[in-house]
Amino acid sequence: MRWNNNQVTKLLSCDYPIIQAGMAGGVTTPELVAAVSNSGGVGTIGAGYLAPDKLVKMIKTVKNKTQKTFGVNVFIPKLPHYYPDQVARSRQLLQPYEQELNLTPRQVMKSSESIFEEQVNAIIKSQVPVCSFTFGVPDKRLVEELHKNGVKVIGTATTVEEAVINEEAGVDIITAQGSEAGGHRGTFNVSFDQGMIGTMSLVPQVVDEVSLPVLAAGGIMDARGLAASLMLGAEGVQMGTAFVTSLESGAKKQHKEAILHAKENETTITSVFSGKPARGIDNEFIKKMKPYQKELPDYPIQNELTKEIRKEAAQRNKPEWMSLWSGQSPRLSRSKHASDVVREVIDGVEKLYGRSN
Amino acid sequence: MRWNNNQVTKLLSCDYPIIQAGMAGGVTTPELVAAVSNSGGVGTIGAGYLAPDKLVKMIKTVKNKTQKTFGVNVFIPKLPHYYPDQVARSRQLLQPYEQELNLTPRQVMKSSESIFEEQVNAIIKSQVPVCSFTFGVPDKRLVEELHKNGVKVIGTATTVEEAVINEEAGVDIITAQGSEAGGHRGTFNVSFDQGMIGTMSLVPQVVDEVSLPVLAAGGIMDARGLAASLMLGAEGVQMGTAFVTSLESGAKKQHKEAILHAKENETTITSVFSGKPARGIDNEFIKKMKPYQKELPDYPIQNELTKEIRKEAAQRNKPEWMSLWSGQSPRLSRSKHASDVVREVIDGVEKLYGRSN
Numbered sequence: 271m272r273w274n275n276n277q278v279t280k281l282l283s284c285d286y287p288i289i290q291a292g293m294a295g296g297v298t299t300p301e302l303v304a305a306v307s308n309s310g311g312v313g314t315i316g317a318g319y320l321a322p323d324k325l326v327k328m329i330k331t332v333k334n335k336t337q338k339t340f341g342v343n344v345f346i347p348k349l350p351h352y353y354p355d356q357v358a359r360s361r362q363l364l365q366p367y368e369q370e371l372n373l374t375p376r377q378v379m380k381s382s383e384s385i386f387e388e389q390v391n392a393i394i395k396s397q398v399p400v401c402s403f404t405f406g407v408p409d410k411r412l413v414e415e416l417h418k419n420g421v422k423v424i425g426t427a428t429t430v431e432e433a434v435i436n437e438e439a440g441v442d443i444i445t446a447q448g449s450e451a452g453g454h455r456g457t458f459n460v461s462f463d464q465g466m467i468g469t470m471s472l473v474p475q476v477v478d479e480v481s482l483p484v485l486a487a488g489g490i491m492d493a494r495g496l497a498a499s500l501m502l503g504a505e506g507v508q509m510g511t512a513f514v515t516s517l518e519s520g521a522k523k524q525h526k527e528a529i530l531h532a533k534e535n536e537t538t539i540t541s542v543f544s545g546k547p548a549r550g551i552d553n554e555f556i557k558k559m560k561p562y563q564k565e566l567p568d569y570p571i572q573n574e575l576t577k578e579i580r581k582e583a584a585q586r587n588k589p590e591w592m593s594l595w596s597g598q599s600p601r602l603s604r605s606k607h608a609s610d611v612v613r614e615v616i617d618g619v620e621k622l623y624g625r626s627n
Numbered sequence: 628m629r630w631n632n633n634q635v636t637k638l639l640s641c642d643y644p645i646i647q648a649g650m651a652g653g654v655t656t657p658e659l660v661a662a663v664s665n666s667g668g669v670g671t672i673g674a675g676y677l678a679p680d681k682l683v684k685m686i687k688t689v690k691n692k693t694q695k696t697f698g699v700n701v702f703i704p705k706l707p708h709y710y711p712d713q714v715a716r717s718r719q720l721l722q723p724y725e726q727e728l729n730l731t732p733r734q735v736m737k738s739s740e741s742i743f744e745e746q747v748n749a750i751i752k753s754q755v756p757v758c759s760f761t762f763g764v765p766d767k768r769l770v771e772e773l774h775k776n777g778v779k780v781i782g783t784a785t786t787v788e789e790a791v792i793n794e795e796a797g798v799d800i801i802t803a804q805g806s807e808a809g810g811h812r813g814t815f816n817v818s819f820d821q822g823m824i825g826t827m828s829l830v831p832q833v834v835d836e837v838s839l840p841v842l843a844a845g846g847i848m849d850a851r852g853l854a855a856s857l858m859l860g861a862e863g864v865q866m867g868t869a870f871v872t873s874l875e876s877g878a879k880k881q882h883k884e885a886i887l888h889a890k891e892n893e894t895t896i897t898s899v900f901s902g903k904p905a906r907g908i909d910n911e912f913i914k915k916m917k918p919y920q921k922e923l924p925d926y927p928i929q930n931e932l933t934k935e936i937r938k939e940a941a942q943r944n945k946p947e948w949m950s951l952w953s954g955q956s957p958r959l960s961r962s963k964h965a966s967d968v969v970r971e972v973i974d975g976v977e978k979l980y981g982r983s984n
Contacts (some may be wrong), residue, residue, distance in 0.1 A: 429892045430958065449806065450825035464892040468807035468825035470855065471846035471955035475891045478958065489828035498827065498855035501979055534832045535786045535821040598828035601787065601835065622858055 287506020292343020294318025346406025448488025493618020644863020649700020651675025703763025850975020
């Protein structure tokens with residue numbers, strides 16, 4: 271394989287077209303990000319709701335650990351509809367959990383709009399090589415601003431049309447997120463149901479309609495996944511779940527254990543934790559809250575409301591109340607160094623491609 | 628590519644590991660089946676509820692058109708729960724459609740059990756080379772009986788466990804049906820929701836747990852799909868939607884047109900047509916009946932109840948009331964000869980594999 275002829279490695283100045291997904295919530299430690307980048311892939315800080323000053327600090331820590339290309343993933347903000355009765359209903363439904371965990375009810379955060387702008391400013395000022403976006407598409411002028419500052423931009427799409435919208439916004443690379451993917455759906459232009467396209471279907475249909483390089487995401491855990499994605503016309507892959515169980519990941523130990531022991535049909539799509547659909551391992555909290563799913567507040571309000579419950583549940587070793595994000599290939603997960611994940615994928619692809627002729 | 632080293636081509640004595648799905652409902656004409664087989668793949672008669680005498684006749688017609696390997700797909704029968712109030716409710720809901728189409732209400736068919744046995748006997752007596760099963764797993768003794776008579780057996784699985792059950796039953800090859808697939812879900816051992824695993828996730832996880840050759844199904848329409856499937860560890864593919872729009876297919880012209888013009892996110896999973904979840908292009912009938920989905924009778928009772936509506940809707944050119952089965956890759960569908968579908972997939976794979984080194 272001539273990886274240096276690959277459009278993604280050329281654009282991002284990395285050795286291999288393997289991007290570690292920018293998972294929020296403490297999974298993407300500086301150690302994980304640096305390990306992936308030092309192995310030739312692209313590590314990504316999942317900024318999520320990380321306060322801008324903390325983000326700046328984390329970027330510095332990563333820069334101390336690697337000279338190579340890494341990225342930051344940020345959420346495109348969308349003002350949530352705030353309905354006091356939904357919040358009251360959610361508070362009521364969450365009360366038994368809070369009571370058992372001795373928690374006081376949460377205050378709801380203010381808009382995430384201001385955080386977003388400060389996060390992007392931090393990315394530019396800190397000269398982060400790559401900025402990736404989810405939950406929407408960045409403004410054309412923002413993309414230009416990032417480009418002017420030498421930052422490469424990756425957008426996320428779950429349908430062909432979302433990919434086209436990203437291309438029109440001027441991004442450099444598009445991640446096509448198939449329905450197998452773990453964590454939050456990136457869908458922003460259709461209903462979440464309509465954005466559930468399997469990776470095998472999504473990738474070639476996106477590749478046919480855009481001229482940008484495409485990263486396949488969803489269900490990809492090993493060499494077979496990267497090799498298959500390249501055959502479908504992708505230039506590389508984004509992998510999330512495969513890195514959650516890595517030794518450098520900051521995922522809670524119960525989260526790692528749950529993935530390592532899960533079967534392929536034990537995940538589900540739920541919005542009860544955050545107000546936005548995400549794929550995770552089915553558990554008691556999801557099952558019990560499911561009947562009320564449509565009554566709950568929008569993302570990120572619900573996310574704030576359940577935050578302490580999830581955190582305290584981890585403290586008390588109650589995985590049945592934690593968000594255990596995972597894609598549909600948990601049987602392929604292993605506990606190993608992130609560097610080994612990257613190396614084994616690359617070594618494996620060379621073998622698979624050798625065997626094919 | 629050395630296709631003669633492939634486990635599927637060796638087992639089925641065909642040139643290429645491309646199996647045309649045994650779609651029921653008139654799609655699989657003798658012309659389609661023979662065209663696929665004569666091109667080096669394996670054409671399949673979708674027997675569905677085809678009366679045994681008609682099946683015998685169709686097998687003869689196919690044999691007159693090809694000397695090559697072909698198959699018959701049959702449904703594993705499961706006695707439906709017959710609840711008179713569900714049937715009454717369905718009749719009530721279907722009445723407006725029947726009225727507009729000047730139809731008299733349907734009688735409900737008797738059990739399909741007896742048809743199944745006669746179908747299998749017809750397959751054995753007619754010395755059909757391949758028998759494939761969906762909606763369940765064939766009895767171990769039935770598989771032995773088929774083997775004794777020189778018939779190769781293909782089972783269908785939508786989860787790893789379903790694949791293992793098929794292997795234990797003694798089948799020769801397992802089709803791993805991903806969530807992208809069009810038409811009815813083959814799920815038989817878990818809830819239908821739990822059987823919705825994307826092809827990219829399902830195939831490698833099945834391959835790791837069974838020792839039989841695996842066919843990937845779901846979203847595969849062209850060379851990229853076969854090449855990717857082989858990389859995932861499959862030995863070949865089953866393709867349905869790609870053949871529905873072929874010139875030799877017996878699908879209604881509105882069905883073909885709907886697929887040829889559909890986008891990747893316009894299909895949905897519905898059980899309103901048949902009582903069993905299937906993927907098809909969303910339309911008025913599905914949308915209007917959706918709120919009552921859980922009140923409707925089991926498969927195949929509901930299938931019988933809507934049969935005339937679907938047929939008459941086609942007659943009157945009302946695709947909005949027809950079942951327009953399709954997988955999630957309709958953008959890749961083309962109107963062309965079935966032989967060209969096979970040839971282009973094979974030629975394309977050779978090119979893709981050449982390029983990979």
